[in-house]
Amino acid sequence: MANTPRIAVLVPCRNEAISISRVVDDFRAALPSAVIYVYNNNSTDNTEEIAREHGAIVRRETLPGKGNVVRRMFSDVEADIYVLVDGDGTYDARYAPQMIELLLREHLDMVNGARITDIEAAYRPGHRLGNSVLTGLVAKIFGSRIRDLLSGYRIFSRRFVKSFPAASHGFEIETELTVHALQLRMPLGEVDTPYRDREEGSTSKLNTYADGARILRTIILLVKDERPLLFFSLAAVFFFCLSIGLALPIALEFHRTHLVPRFPTAILAMGIMLLASLSLFCGLILDSVARGRAEVRRMRYLDVPFFEP
Structure with missing residues:
Protein backbone atom coordinates (compact mmCIF):
# COMPACT_ATOMS: atom_id res chain seq x y z
CA MET A 1 0.00 0.00 0.00
CA ALA A 2 1.33 3.40 -0.89
CA ASN A 3 2.23 5.64 2.06
CA THR A 4 0.77 8.73 0.40
CA PRO A 5 -2.50 8.24 -1.48
CA ARG A 6 -2.65 9.51 -5.03
CA ILE A 7 -5.45 12.07 -5.38
CA ALA A 8 -7.17 12.86 -8.68
CA VAL A 9 -9.58 15.76 -9.08
CA LEU A 10 -12.06 14.97 -11.87
CA VAL A 11 -13.84 17.94 -13.44
CA PRO A 12 -16.45 17.24 -16.14
CA CYS A 13 -17.28 20.42 -18.03
CA ARG A 14 -18.92 21.85 -21.11
CA ASN A 15 -18.67 25.55 -21.97
CA GLU A 16 -17.30 26.58 -18.57
CA ALA A 17 -14.64 29.04 -19.77
CA ILE A 18 -15.92 31.63 -17.27
CA SER A 19 -15.40 29.43 -14.21
CA ILE A 20 -12.88 26.71 -15.08
CA SER A 21 -9.80 28.75 -14.17
CA ARG A 22 -11.24 29.39 -10.73
CA VAL A 23 -12.07 25.71 -10.23
CA VAL A 24 -8.60 24.53 -11.24
CA ASP A 25 -6.79 27.20 -9.19
CA ASP A 26 -8.94 26.63 -6.08
CA PHE A 27 -8.43 22.86 -6.08
CA ARG A 28 -4.73 23.29 -6.84
CA ALA A 29 -4.47 25.46 -3.70
CA ALA A 30 -6.61 23.16 -1.55
CA LEU A 31 -4.96 19.91 -2.72
CA PRO A 32 -1.38 20.73 -3.84
CA SER A 33 -0.46 17.07 -4.40
CA ALA A 34 -3.54 16.25 -6.51
CA VAL A 35 -3.56 15.77 -10.27
CA ILE A 36 -6.42 17.76 -11.81
CA TYR A 37 -8.17 16.31 -14.86
CA VAL A 38 -10.57 18.43 -16.87
CA TYR A 39 -12.72 16.43 -19.28
CA ASN A 40 -14.08 18.58 -22.07
CA ASN A 41 -17.53 17.44 -23.20
CA ASN A 42 -17.92 19.10 -26.60
CA SER A 43 -17.32 22.69 -25.48
CA THR A 44 -17.75 25.37 -28.11
CA ASP A 45 -15.79 28.00 -26.16
CA ASN A 46 -12.16 28.03 -24.98
CA THR A 47 -12.73 25.98 -21.81
CA GLU A 48 -10.06 23.48 -22.86
CA GLU A 49 -7.38 26.10 -23.52
CA ILE A 50 -7.98 27.91 -20.22
CA ALA A 51 -7.89 24.68 -18.21
CA ARG A 52 -4.62 23.66 -19.83
CA GLU A 53 -3.10 27.11 -19.20
CA HIS A 54 -3.91 26.75 -15.50
CA GLY A 55 -2.12 23.41 -15.22
CA ALA A 56 -4.91 20.86 -15.62
CA ILE A 57 -4.58 17.69 -17.67
CA VAL A 58 -7.22 18.09 -20.36
CA ARG A 59 -8.96 15.18 -22.04
CA ARG A 60 -12.05 14.87 -24.19
CA GLU A 61 -15.25 12.85 -24.21
CA THR A 62 -17.32 13.38 -27.34
CA LEU A 63 -20.42 11.48 -26.22
CA PRO A 64 -22.68 14.20 -24.77
CA GLY A 65 -23.88 14.03 -21.18
CA LYS A 66 -22.34 14.07 -17.73
CA GLY A 67 -22.88 10.34 -17.25
CA ASN A 68 -20.79 9.57 -20.32
CA VAL A 69 -18.02 11.85 -19.07
CA VAL A 70 -17.96 10.26 -15.60
CA ARG A 71 -17.84 6.78 -17.14
CA ARG A 72 -14.82 7.81 -19.21
CA MET A 73 -13.06 9.48 -16.27
CA PHE A 74 -13.54 6.48 -14.00
CA SER A 75 -12.18 4.21 -16.73
CA ASP A 76 -9.13 6.28 -17.66
CA VAL A 77 -7.80 7.80 -14.45
CA GLU A 78 -5.75 5.76 -11.98
CA ALA A 79 -5.63 7.07 -8.41
CA ASP A 80 -6.36 6.09 -4.81
CA ILE A 81 -8.77 8.92 -4.01
CA TYR A 82 -11.06 10.58 -6.54
CA VAL A 83 -12.59 14.03 -6.12
CA LEU A 84 -15.51 14.52 -8.50
CA VAL A 85 -16.65 18.14 -8.82
CA ASP A 86 -18.61 20.12 -11.39
CA GLY A 87 -16.73 22.71 -13.41
CA ASP A 88 -19.21 25.55 -12.81
CA GLY A 89 -17.41 26.96 -9.76
CA THR A 90 -20.34 26.50 -7.37
CA TYR A 91 -18.54 24.12 -4.96
CA ASP A 92 -15.98 25.17 -2.36
CA ALA A 93 -12.58 23.52 -2.85
CA ARG A 94 -11.55 24.34 0.72
CA TYR A 95 -13.79 21.53 1.98
CA ALA A 96 -12.04 18.86 -0.09
CA PRO A 97 -9.24 18.17 2.48
CA GLN A 98 -11.86 17.75 5.22
CA MET A 99 -13.85 15.33 3.09
CA ILE A 100 -10.75 13.34 2.16
CA GLU A 101 -9.65 13.22 5.79
CA LEU A 102 -13.06 11.82 6.75
CA LEU A 103 -12.85 9.19 4.00
CA LEU A 104 -9.39 8.06 5.14
CA ARG A 105 -10.10 8.20 8.87
CA GLU A 106 -13.35 6.23 8.67
CA HIS A 107 -12.21 4.05 5.73
CA LEU A 108 -15.23 5.16 3.68
CA ASP A 109 -15.99 4.59 0.02
CA MET A 110 -17.92 7.79 -0.65
CA VAL A 111 -18.18 11.17 1.05
CA ASN A 112 -20.99 13.33 -0.29
CA GLY A 113 -20.94 17.11 -0.24
CA ALA A 114 -24.41 18.16 0.99
CA ARG A 115 -25.15 21.61 -0.39
CA ILE A 116 -26.10 24.44 1.97
CA THR A 117 -26.79 27.99 0.80
CA ASP A 118 -29.01 31.01 1.39
CA ILE A 119 -28.48 32.29 -2.16
CA GLU A 120 -31.74 31.64 -4.00
CA ALA A 121 -30.17 32.11 -7.44
CA ALA A 122 -27.53 29.46 -6.66
CA TYR A 123 -30.00 26.80 -5.60
CA ARG A 124 -33.32 27.61 -7.23
CA PRO A 125 -36.54 26.64 -5.40
CA GLY A 126 -37.52 24.24 -8.20
CA HIS A 127 -34.18 22.44 -7.99
CA ARG A 128 -34.34 22.40 -4.18
CA LEU A 129 -37.87 20.92 -4.17
CA GLY A 130 -37.04 18.38 -6.85
CA ASN A 131 -33.91 17.30 -5.00
CA SER A 132 -35.85 16.90 -1.75
CA VAL A 133 -38.56 14.81 -3.41
CA LEU A 134 -36.13 12.58 -5.30
CA THR A 135 -33.83 12.20 -2.27
CA GLY A 136 -36.81 11.21 -0.13
CA LEU A 137 -37.96 8.69 -2.74
CA VAL A 138 -34.52 7.03 -2.91
CA ALA A 139 -34.30 7.06 0.90
CA LYS A 140 -37.64 5.23 1.21
CA ILE A 141 -36.61 2.53 -1.25
CA PHE A 142 -32.86 2.08 -0.80
CA GLY A 143 -32.16 3.54 2.66
CA SER A 144 -31.87 6.97 4.25
CA ARG A 145 -28.12 7.61 4.40
CA ILE A 146 -27.69 10.56 2.01
CA ARG A 147 -29.34 13.98 2.39
CA ASP A 148 -28.39 15.43 -1.00
CA LEU A 149 -28.97 12.94 -3.79
CA LEU A 150 -28.00 15.27 -6.64
CA SER A 151 -24.82 16.83 -5.27
CA GLY A 152 -22.04 17.19 -7.84
CA TYR A 153 -19.28 17.22 -5.19
CA ARG A 154 -18.15 13.80 -4.00
CA ILE A 155 -15.04 11.96 -2.82
CA PHE A 156 -14.60 8.29 -3.77
CA SER A 157 -12.26 5.47 -2.87
CA ARG A 158 -10.52 3.53 -5.60
CA ARG A 159 -12.61 0.44 -4.96
CA PHE A 160 -15.83 2.42 -5.45
CA VAL A 161 -14.69 3.91 -8.76
CA LYS A 162 -13.30 0.70 -10.23
CA SER A 163 -16.37 -1.35 -9.29
CA PHE A 164 -18.98 1.18 -10.44
CA PRO A 165 -20.97 -0.05 -13.49
CA ALA A 166 -21.88 3.37 -14.93
CA ALA A 167 -24.90 3.16 -17.22
CA SER A 168 -26.37 6.67 -17.15
CA HIS A 169 -25.89 9.22 -19.90
CA GLY A 170 -26.68 12.58 -18.30
CA PHE A 171 -27.38 14.18 -14.94
CA GLU A 172 -28.93 10.93 -13.71
CA ILE A 173 -25.38 9.81 -12.89
CA GLU A 174 -25.60 11.24 -9.36
CA THR A 175 -28.62 9.04 -8.67
CA GLU A 176 -26.81 5.99 -10.01
CA LEU A 177 -23.73 6.73 -7.88
CA THR A 178 -25.85 7.00 -4.74
CA VAL A 179 -27.94 3.89 -5.39
CA HIS A 180 -24.79 1.87 -6.17
CA ALA A 181 -23.37 2.79 -2.76
CA LEU A 182 -26.63 2.17 -0.92
CA GLN A 183 -27.35 -1.13 -2.67
CA LEU A 184 -23.93 -2.57 -1.76
CA ARG A 185 -24.20 -1.07 1.75
CA MET A 186 -20.86 0.69 1.38
CA PRO A 187 -19.54 2.83 4.24
CA LEU A 188 -20.60 6.40 3.45
CA GLY A 189 -20.17 9.88 4.88
CA GLU A 190 -21.56 13.33 4.22
CA VAL A 191 -20.20 16.81 4.87
CA ASP A 192 -22.15 20.07 4.65
CA THR A 193 -20.51 22.25 2.00
CA PRO A 194 -21.35 25.82 0.90
CA TYR A 195 -23.00 26.14 -2.49
CA ARG A 196 -22.18 29.33 -4.34
CA ASP A 197 -23.82 31.18 -7.19
CA ARG A 198 -22.42 30.64 -10.67
CA GLU A 199 -20.03 33.16 -12.17
CA GLU A 200 -21.73 36.05 -13.94
CA GLY A 201 -22.40 35.06 -17.52
CA SER A 202 -22.42 31.33 -16.75
CA THR A 203 -25.64 29.39 -17.22
CA SER A 204 -26.78 26.07 -15.77
CA LYS A 205 -27.08 23.07 -18.10
CA LEU A 206 -29.68 21.48 -15.80
CA ASN A 207 -33.28 21.65 -17.01
CA THR A 208 -35.56 21.44 -13.98
CA TYR A 209 -38.38 19.50 -15.61
CA ALA A 210 -36.67 17.51 -18.38
CA ASP A 211 -33.73 16.40 -16.25
CA GLY A 212 -36.01 15.85 -13.24
CA ALA A 213 -38.13 13.51 -15.36
CA ARG A 214 -35.02 11.64 -16.52
CA ILE A 215 -33.81 11.27 -12.94
CA LEU A 216 -37.22 9.97 -11.86
CA ARG A 217 -37.14 7.51 -14.77
CA THR A 218 -33.68 6.39 -13.66
CA ILE A 219 -34.95 5.78 -10.11
CA ILE A 220 -37.83 3.67 -11.46
CA LEU A 221 -35.46 1.63 -13.64
CA LEU A 222 -33.07 1.15 -10.71
CA VAL A 223 -35.96 -0.07 -8.55
CA LYS A 224 -36.87 -2.54 -11.32
CA ASP A 225 -33.28 -3.77 -11.57
CA GLU A 226 -32.28 -3.69 -7.89
CA ARG A 227 -35.63 -4.28 -6.14
Whole structure:
Protein backbone atom coordinates (compact mmCIF):
# COMPACT_ATOMS: atom_id res chain seq x y z
CA MET A 1 0.00 0.00 0.00
CA ALA A 2 1.33 3.40 -0.89
CA ASN A 3 2.23 5.64 2.06
CA THR A 4 0.77 8.73 0.40
CA PRO A 5 -2.50 8.24 -1.48
CA ARG A 6 -2.65 9.51 -5.03
CA ILE A 7 -5.45 12.07 -5.38
CA ALA A 8 -7.17 12.86 -8.68
CA VAL A 9 -9.58 15.76 -9.08
CA LEU A 10 -12.06 14.97 -11.87
CA VAL A 11 -13.84 17.94 -13.44
CA PRO A 12 -16.45 17.24 -16.14
CA CYS A 13 -17.28 20.42 -18.03
CA ARG A 14 -18.92 21.85 -21.11
CA ASN A 15 -18.67 25.55 -21.97
CA GLU A 16 -17.30 26.58 -18.57
CA ALA A 17 -14.64 29.04 -19.77
CA ILE A 18 -15.92 31.63 -17.27
CA SER A 19 -15.40 29.43 -14.21
CA ILE A 20 -12.88 26.71 -15.08
CA SER A 21 -9.80 28.75 -14.17
CA ARG A 22 -11.24 29.39 -10.73
CA VAL A 23 -12.07 25.71 -10.23
CA VAL A 24 -8.60 24.53 -11.24
CA ASP A 25 -6.79 27.20 -9.19
CA ASP A 26 -8.94 26.63 -6.08
CA PHE A 27 -8.43 22.86 -6.08
CA ARG A 28 -4.73 23.29 -6.84
CA ALA A 29 -4.47 25.46 -3.70
CA ALA A 30 -6.61 23.16 -1.55
CA LEU A 31 -4.96 19.91 -2.72
CA PRO A 32 -1.38 20.73 -3.84
CA SER A 33 -0.46 17.07 -4.40
CA ALA A 34 -3.54 16.25 -6.51
CA VAL A 35 -3.56 15.77 -10.27
CA ILE A 36 -6.42 17.76 -11.81
CA TYR A 37 -8.17 16.31 -14.86
CA VAL A 38 -10.57 18.43 -16.87
CA TYR A 39 -12.72 16.43 -19.28
CA ASN A 40 -14.08 18.58 -22.07
CA ASN A 41 -17.53 17.44 -23.20
CA ASN A 42 -17.92 19.10 -26.60
CA SER A 43 -17.32 22.69 -25.48
CA THR A 44 -17.75 25.37 -28.11
CA ASP A 45 -15.79 28.00 -26.16
CA ASN A 46 -12.16 28.03 -24.98
CA THR A 47 -12.73 25.98 -21.81
CA GLU A 48 -10.06 23.48 -22.86
CA GLU A 49 -7.38 26.10 -23.52
CA ILE A 50 -7.98 27.91 -20.22
CA ALA A 51 -7.89 24.68 -18.21
CA ARG A 52 -4.62 23.66 -19.83
CA GLU A 53 -3.10 27.11 -19.20
CA HIS A 54 -3.91 26.75 -15.50
CA GLY A 55 -2.12 23.41 -15.22
CA ALA A 56 -4.91 20.86 -15.62
CA ILE A 57 -4.58 17.69 -17.67
CA VAL A 58 -7.22 18.09 -20.36
CA ARG A 59 -8.96 15.18 -22.04
CA ARG A 60 -12.05 14.87 -24.19
CA GLU A 61 -15.25 12.85 -24.21
CA THR A 62 -17.32 13.38 -27.34
CA LEU A 63 -20.42 11.48 -26.22
CA PRO A 64 -22.68 14.20 -24.77
CA GLY A 65 -23.88 14.03 -21.18
CA LYS A 66 -22.34 14.07 -17.73
CA GLY A 67 -22.88 10.34 -17.25
CA ASN A 68 -20.79 9.57 -20.32
CA VAL A 69 -18.02 11.85 -19.07
CA VAL A 70 -17.96 10.26 -15.60
CA ARG A 71 -17.84 6.78 -17.14
CA ARG A 72 -14.82 7.81 -19.21
CA MET A 73 -13.06 9.48 -16.27
CA PHE A 74 -13.54 6.48 -14.00
CA SER A 75 -12.18 4.21 -16.73
CA ASP A 76 -9.13 6.28 -17.66
CA VAL A 77 -7.80 7.80 -14.45
CA GLU A 78 -5.75 5.76 -11.98
CA ALA A 79 -5.63 7.07 -8.41
CA ASP A 80 -6.36 6.09 -4.81
CA ILE A 81 -8.77 8.92 -4.01
CA TYR A 82 -11.06 10.58 -6.54
CA VAL A 83 -12.59 14.03 -6.12
CA LEU A 84 -15.51 14.52 -8.50
CA VAL A 85 -16.65 18.14 -8.82
CA ASP A 86 -18.61 20.12 -11.39
CA GLY A 87 -16.73 22.71 -13.41
CA ASP A 88 -19.21 25.55 -12.81
CA GLY A 89 -17.41 26.96 -9.76
CA THR A 90 -20.34 26.50 -7.37
CA TYR A 91 -18.54 24.12 -4.96
CA ASP A 92 -15.98 25.17 -2.36
CA ALA A 93 -12.58 23.52 -2.85
CA ARG A 94 -11.55 24.34 0.72
CA TYR A 95 -13.79 21.53 1.98
CA ALA A 96 -12.04 18.86 -0.09
CA PRO A 97 -9.24 18.17 2.48
CA GLN A 98 -11.86 17.75 5.22
CA MET A 99 -13.85 15.33 3.09
CA ILE A 100 -10.75 13.34 2.16
CA GLU A 101 -9.65 13.22 5.79
CA LEU A 102 -13.06 11.82 6.75
CA LEU A 103 -12.85 9.19 4.00
CA LEU A 104 -9.39 8.06 5.14
CA ARG A 105 -10.10 8.20 8.87
CA GLU A 106 -13.35 6.23 8.67
CA HIS A 107 -12.21 4.05 5.73
CA LEU A 108 -15.23 5.16 3.68
CA ASP A 109 -15.99 4.59 0.02
CA MET A 110 -17.92 7.79 -0.65
CA VAL A 111 -18.18 11.17 1.05
CA ASN A 112 -20.99 13.33 -0.29
CA GLY A 113 -20.94 17.11 -0.24
CA ALA A 114 -24.41 18.16 0.99
CA ARG A 115 -25.15 21.61 -0.39
CA ILE A 116 -26.10 24.44 1.97
CA THR A 117 -26.79 27.99 0.80
CA ASP A 118 -29.01 31.01 1.39
CA ILE A 119 -28.48 32.29 -2.16
CA GLU A 120 -31.74 31.64 -4.00
CA ALA A 121 -30.17 32.11 -7.44
CA ALA A 122 -27.53 29.46 -6.66
CA TYR A 123 -30.00 26.80 -5.60
CA ARG A 124 -33.32 27.61 -7.23
CA PRO A 125 -36.54 26.64 -5.40
CA GLY A 126 -37.52 24.24 -8.20
CA HIS A 127 -34.18 22.44 -7.99
CA ARG A 128 -34.34 22.40 -4.18
CA LEU A 129 -37.87 20.92 -4.17
CA GLY A 130 -37.04 18.38 -6.85
CA ASN A 131 -33.91 17.30 -5.00
CA SER A 132 -35.85 16.90 -1.75
CA VAL A 133 -38.56 14.81 -3.41
CA LEU A 134 -36.13 12.58 -5.30
CA THR A 135 -33.83 12.20 -2.27
CA GLY A 136 -36.81 11.21 -0.13
CA LEU A 137 -37.96 8.69 -2.74
CA VAL A 138 -34.52 7.03 -2.91
CA ALA A 139 -34.30 7.06 0.90
CA LYS A 140 -37.64 5.23 1.21
CA ILE A 141 -36.61 2.53 -1.25
CA PHE A 142 -32.86 2.08 -0.80
CA GLY A 143 -32.16 3.54 2.66
CA SER A 144 -31.87 6.97 4.25
CA ARG A 145 -28.12 7.61 4.40
CA ILE A 146 -27.69 10.56 2.01
CA ARG A 147 -29.34 13.98 2.39
CA ASP A 148 -28.39 15.43 -1.00
CA LEU A 149 -28.97 12.94 -3.79
CA LEU A 150 -28.00 15.27 -6.64
CA SER A 151 -24.82 16.83 -5.27
CA GLY A 152 -22.04 17.19 -7.84
CA TYR A 153 -19.28 17.22 -5.19
CA ARG A 154 -18.15 13.80 -4.00
CA ILE A 155 -15.04 11.96 -2.82
CA PHE A 156 -14.60 8.29 -3.77
CA SER A 157 -12.26 5.47 -2.87
CA ARG A 158 -10.52 3.53 -5.60
CA ARG A 159 -12.61 0.44 -4.96
CA PHE A 160 -15.83 2.42 -5.45
CA VAL A 161 -14.69 3.91 -8.76
CA LYS A 162 -13.30 0.70 -10.23
CA SER A 163 -16.37 -1.35 -9.29
CA PHE A 164 -18.98 1.18 -10.44
CA PRO A 165 -20.97 -0.05 -13.49
CA ALA A 166 -21.88 3.37 -14.93
CA ALA A 167 -24.90 3.16 -17.22
CA SER A 168 -26.37 6.67 -17.15
CA HIS A 169 -25.89 9.22 -19.90
CA GLY A 170 -26.68 12.58 -18.30
CA PHE A 171 -27.38 14.18 -14.94
CA GLU A 172 -28.93 10.93 -13.71
CA ILE A 173 -25.38 9.81 -12.89
CA GLU A 174 -25.60 11.24 -9.36
CA THR A 175 -28.62 9.04 -8.67
CA GLU A 176 -26.81 5.99 -10.01
CA LEU A 177 -23.73 6.73 -7.88
CA THR A 178 -25.85 7.00 -4.74
CA VAL A 179 -27.94 3.89 -5.39
CA HIS A 180 -24.79 1.87 -6.17
CA ALA A 181 -23.37 2.79 -2.76
CA LEU A 182 -26.63 2.17 -0.92
CA GLN A 183 -27.35 -1.13 -2.67
CA LEU A 184 -23.93 -2.57 -1.76
CA ARG A 185 -24.20 -1.07 1.75
CA MET A 186 -20.86 0.69 1.38
CA PRO A 187 -19.54 2.83 4.24
CA LEU A 188 -20.60 6.40 3.45
CA GLY A 189 -20.17 9.88 4.88
CA GLU A 190 -21.56 13.33 4.22
CA VAL A 191 -20.20 16.81 4.87
CA ASP A 192 -22.15 20.07 4.65
CA THR A 193 -20.51 22.25 2.00
CA PRO A 194 -21.35 25.82 0.90
CA TYR A 195 -23.00 26.14 -2.49
CA ARG A 196 -22.18 29.33 -4.34
CA ASP A 197 -23.82 31.18 -7.19
CA ARG A 198 -22.42 30.64 -10.67
CA GLU A 199 -20.03 33.16 -12.17
CA GLU A 200 -21.73 36.05 -13.94
CA GLY A 201 -22.40 35.06 -17.52
CA SER A 202 -22.42 31.33 -16.75
CA THR A 203 -25.64 29.39 -17.22
CA SER A 204 -26.78 26.07 -15.77
CA LYS A 205 -27.08 23.07 -18.10
CA LEU A 206 -29.68 21.48 -15.80
CA ASN A 207 -33.28 21.65 -17.01
CA THR A 208 -35.56 21.44 -13.98
CA TYR A 209 -38.38 19.50 -15.61
CA ALA A 210 -36.67 17.51 -18.38
CA ASP A 211 -33.73 16.40 -16.25
CA GLY A 212 -36.01 15.85 -13.24
CA ALA A 213 -38.13 13.51 -15.36
CA ARG A 214 -35.02 11.64 -16.52
CA ILE A 215 -33.81 11.27 -12.94
CA LEU A 216 -37.22 9.97 -11.86
CA ARG A 217 -37.14 7.51 -14.77
CA THR A 218 -33.68 6.39 -13.66
CA ILE A 219 -34.95 5.78 -10.11
CA ILE A 220 -37.83 3.67 -11.46
CA LEU A 221 -35.46 1.63 -13.64
CA LEU A 222 -33.07 1.15 -10.71
CA VAL A 223 -35.96 -0.07 -8.55
CA LYS A 224 -36.87 -2.54 -11.32
CA ASP A 225 -33.28 -3.77 -11.57
CA GLU A 226 -32.28 -3.69 -7.89
CA ARG A 227 -35.63 -4.28 -6.14
CA PRO A 228 -37.59 -6.33 -8.68
CA LEU A 229 -39.80 -7.97 -6.06
CA LEU A 230 -40.96 -4.56 -4.84
CA PHE A 231 -41.44 -3.24 -8.39
CA PHE A 232 -43.41 -6.22 -9.70
CA SER A 233 -45.35 -6.62 -6.45
CA LEU A 234 -46.63 -3.08 -6.86
CA ALA A 235 -47.58 -3.92 -10.45
CA ALA A 236 -49.32 -7.08 -9.21
CA VAL A 237 -51.29 -5.10 -6.61
CA PHE A 238 -52.36 -2.60 -9.30
CA PHE A 239 -53.54 -5.35 -11.67
CA PHE A 240 -55.24 -7.22 -8.80
CA CYS A 241 -57.22 -4.15 -7.71
CA LEU A 242 -58.13 -3.34 -11.31
CA SER A 243 -59.34 -6.91 -11.88
CA ILE A 244 -61.40 -6.92 -8.69
CA GLY A 245 -62.89 -3.56 -9.62
CA LEU A 246 -64.04 -4.95 -12.98
CA ALA A 247 -65.19 -8.31 -11.65
CA LEU A 248 -67.03 -7.24 -8.50
CA PRO A 249 -70.16 -5.79 -10.21
CA ILE A 250 -70.36 -8.87 -12.40
CA ALA A 251 -70.08 -11.17 -9.37
CA LEU A 252 -72.78 -9.25 -7.50
CA GLU A 253 -75.06 -9.39 -10.54
CA PHE A 254 -74.44 -13.14 -10.90
CA HIS A 255 -75.21 -13.68 -7.21
CA ARG A 256 -78.48 -11.83 -7.63
CA THR A 257 -79.68 -13.14 -11.02
CA HIS A 258 -77.40 -16.10 -11.85
CA LEU A 259 -76.64 -14.33 -15.14
CA VAL A 260 -73.44 -12.87 -16.59
CA PRO A 261 -74.63 -9.82 -18.55
CA ARG A 262 -71.13 -8.47 -19.43
CA PHE A 263 -69.22 -11.51 -20.56
CA PRO A 264 -66.36 -9.60 -22.31
CA THR A 265 -65.72 -7.64 -19.10
CA ALA A 266 -65.55 -10.88 -17.16
CA ILE A 267 -62.93 -12.22 -19.60
CA LEU A 268 -60.97 -8.95 -19.30
CA ALA A 269 -61.04 -9.14 -15.49
CA MET A 270 -59.77 -12.72 -15.61
CA GLY A 271 -56.97 -11.72 -18.01
CA ILE A 272 -55.89 -8.84 -15.78
CA MET A 273 -55.87 -11.19 -12.77
CA LEU A 274 -53.54 -13.47 -14.73
CA LEU A 275 -51.29 -10.44 -15.33
CA ALA A 276 -51.24 -9.82 -11.57
CA SER A 277 -50.15 -13.42 -10.97
CA LEU A 278 -47.49 -13.24 -13.69
CA SER A 279 -46.15 -9.96 -12.26
CA LEU A 280 -45.79 -11.50 -8.83
CA PHE A 281 -44.00 -14.58 -10.17
CA CYS A 282 -41.72 -12.36 -12.32
CA GLY A 283 -40.82 -10.41 -9.21
CA LEU A 284 -39.96 -13.58 -7.28
CA ILE A 285 -37.77 -14.95 -10.09
CA LEU A 286 -36.02 -11.65 -10.86
CA ASP A 287 -35.40 -11.08 -7.16
CA SER A 288 -33.20 -14.18 -7.13
CA VAL A 289 -31.42 -12.92 -10.26
CA ALA A 290 -30.89 -9.49 -8.68
CA ARG A 291 -29.41 -11.09 -5.56
CA GLY A 292 -26.95 -12.99 -7.72
CA ARG A 293 -25.98 -9.82 -9.58
CA ALA A 294 -25.52 -7.98 -6.30
CA GLU A 295 -23.24 -10.74 -5.04
CA VAL A 296 -21.13 -10.49 -8.20
CA ARG A 297 -20.85 -6.70 -7.81
CA ARG A 298 -19.96 -7.13 -4.15
CA MET A 299 -17.20 -9.60 -4.98
CA ARG A 300 -15.86 -7.23 -7.65
CA TYR A 301 -15.94 -4.41 -5.10
CA LEU A 302 -14.02 -6.51 -2.56
CA ASP A 303 -11.52 -7.52 -5.22
CA VAL A 304 -10.35 -3.92 -5.65
CA PRO A 305 -7.98 -2.70 -2.87
CA PHE A 306 -8.77 0.50 -1.01
CA PHE A 307 -5.36 1.74 -2.21
CA GLU A 308 -3.59 0.29 -5.21
CA PRO A 309 -0.62 -1.78 -4.00
